Amino acid sequence: MSQEQPRRPQEDKQQDKPQPIKYGDVFSVSGDLAKKPIAPQDANMMQTAETMVFGQTQKGGPAAVMQSAATRNERSGLVRHDQVTDVGGNEGVTVTETDVPGSRIVTETVGGQVIGQYVQPTPVAQVAAGGFMEQNEITIGEALEASAQTAGDKPIDQSDAAAIQAAEVRATGSNVISPGGLAAMAQSAAAYNAGTQREQDKIKLTDVLSGATAKLPADKAVTRQDAEGIASAELRNNLEMGRRPGGVAASVTAAARLNENIKM
Template sequence: MSQEQPERPQAEKDPIKYGDVFVVSGELASQPIAPKDAALMQAKENQTLGQAQKGGPASIMQSAATVNVREGEVGREEFSDVAREQGVSVFEGKVDGQRVITESVGRDVVGQFVVPEIPMETPGTALERDAITIGEALEATGVAGACDKPVDESDAAAIQAAEMRATGKNETESGGLGARAQSAATHNTRTVPQSNKTTLSDVLTDARVKLQADKVVTREDAEGVIGAELRNKLDMKTTPGGVAASMAAAATLNQNSQVS
């Protein structure tokens, strides 16, 4: 009778740590993301923004914590040491007249992004004839402070989200603005000289002509674009003067003109 072979122990999986999904260092980077951390950050976002930011830090933390609990790496009622001892925060400030949200775990910033300065209960549709459209907001990005920025994946994702909002479709148009942005981002990863890279200005000049449809920018449009840009940035920070910032500014201006 042959001797039974002992079962090989399964390789231990490391929990998802803050340093795996956020650009942080020091003690926090080595801490597993725990469910109570995520719940606390979500509560802070709800308190400040009226809802959790799509693609924002709380969303990322919740996804990571869910995996960690499922794999048995952390308990459902656990905090990380940093979150338990130093807390989490969501701070609202103004930069160049725009509403900027900064989220931190302990002393480490895990996300920073612009949001439209519009109350959550405000209707999302602006009907004024002279309201700013998505195409106009994108064109503004092409001539604003970030116009010379080489297009990267976060820019492409934001432009694709804006295009889908403008057309009302759930996919980007073949040969459309979003496809051009993605092509530019791919090209830039393979191009070393900075001077040869495709910039936001190159892609977004005449954006209204390149879009197959256009619409007035609403809060929901801006939030969707902000989330897309955040999800594709390692540092979880929207680009000053970039696509998300222009969309947030347009949504705010449209709302202000609607109520004035």
């Protein structure tokens, strides 16, 4: 009569160790991607991509699922806040639109694998030959608008104001802060909020950054250098010394990564 072999202590420890939520746990994907933990910067890139297409992230959509999973992974100490998977970073996170008679098909992918698809009424946007939407590079103004969608309820503090000022400087190419511009509004909001006790009375990101593109005197496509400069400004003025999920720097960084993927 055979006896069951006793488990080794290391095997028990491996089974007891918390495991991150992987792409294969929540999406119908395969291969290397299925084994990858959902990382915060992957989620930020998808949030930005969805916002560019839909105007906001989709409730219950891939970006929301990814953000929830990434937040849980980060809180459990299983991924870093600035972590991006090699699949997402190298092969891209995309939201594409295809025009077919009477409807528009929106497809969301990570590393070339579909994680979400929507069918909508006939699109109002212009499509290029072949039926695919022309994907333009994301501008700094559009990235700021994306942060208004993803973190719009956050009261503006000095780190937000610094990031917005850095964004305006890079968008316009001028160190002169325009009176009544985004940077000036953000600085005023941060000063006001610092002396305001009740959260509901504070000025939020969405109050300043909604329609950011129209409020900028000039704009440009986001580059990695822009993202690094804006993130540096945010961190220098952030007592917690951490980039906020969906905040100004995170949205600009996600936009820069998406732009790099477009150029590939």
